[in-house]
Amino acid sequence: MTLCSEKLSYKTSNIVPMNFHIFHPEDALRPYVKQYYYWEDNTRGVIQLPQSLFALGDQYMVFIQEGEATVKPANHPAYTLPAHAIIGHFTCACQLQVKGPVKMVIVQLNVYGCYKLLGLDTPAFTNYYRNLDVTCGDMWANISARIAKVRTPDGIIPILNNAYRDCLDAGSRSLRQVDEMVDYLVARKGNISLDELAHIFHLSRPTMERIFTSVTGIPPQLFTRMTRFKTALKSLQQLNFPQWQASMSRNVYYNQAMFVKDYLLFNGELPDYFEPVATTIAQMPSGNRQMVAVAS
Known part of the structure; x- marks a missing residue:
């Protein structure tokens, strides 16, 4: 090994x-x-x-x-x-x-x-x-x-x-398909509705939400939002204006305000390469600034 x-x-x-x-x-x-x-x-x-x-x-x-x-x-x-x-x-x-x-x-x-x-x-x-x-x-x-x-x-x-x-x-707990749900959400980069996810795994939406939350500790809606944010952030770091607009669309961020709202929630502050929320993103840096410092 x-x-x-x-x-x-x-x-x-x-x-x-x-x-x-x-x-x-x-x-x-x-x-x-x-x-x-x-x-x-x-x-x-x-x-x-x-x-x-x-x-x-x-x-x-x-x-x-x-x-x-x-x-x-x-x-x-x-x-x-x-x-x-x-x-x-x-x-x-x-x-x-x-x-x-x-x-x-x-x-x-x-x-x-x-x-x-x-x-x-x-x-x-x-x-x-x-x-x-x-x-x-x-x-x-x-x-x-x-x-x-x-x-x-x-x-x-x-x-x-x-x-x-x-x-x-020692006999760990069953994941009750939640590992498969997580893999599917990540593969889809968070671009899926909860109704669709429940349908794919042959569960009602309330049952799917209850199982997912009990195993992961995070509601599926929030996990999907985090997955979409991390995917978008990683993509944007590799782009320059105006390429970020196409990337936002692919990651189901309809406008800059939605992305900035998630950035403020998950990072706690607005990075210096963003203009105020009411304006547009001028340019994404070419460096490696990420919200994940160790391993994603």
Whole structure:
């Protein structure tokens, strides 16, 4: 089995290097587990991270070995994460503030990964978190203790692979076709009505909405909206005016105002390359500004 890893290093305002390693889980864990992240930073004091750190609709398990992390979603009180936590889906902009020095491991799960692996009812903590020590006993505390003993960042890979494989082998919940619904929505780039989706999967719309929300923690209408937004944003980043207008049409954004409304909801601020909502987009940049910083 070949495992791929990446390492990101850059300077903080205090000129102290921060190392951020990205590792891929074994194939048997996909699509539930998307990435492993190892982050170690010797910076002392508060580190303000970009609001785009968390991908829309995904969930994150966090193992904090050192430091303190505070999350502030839009329109929600800030909260400090316990040492072992799972963060529910983010459906809006959020800020992550860390007090260093910091050392932590973060596991990115897909939209239904928490339900599949841990059997947790995710609608109860969308934009919030659950303390794994309270929810799952000492299992994840033991995993965290083993992680703390690794000598190199890639030492987390076999520990986490084994832990999540054990979760699957323990008899995880049935996804009730929701994984197929998610794949279909993504393949259609969010360009489908809920009535059509229900018809394709031979369900009434209320039943489809109830099942989808119970498994993913997100109503299908909101998930479709997020999928359409991420698709449009990725497409627009590769275009220059006036090409963006055709791209908007393909992604069912009838005008700029609709797109800007979603951008404000999901990112919390208007980017500098947009004119005010009442005007038009002058030009999309050729850089890599995205609302997803790690993995989509």
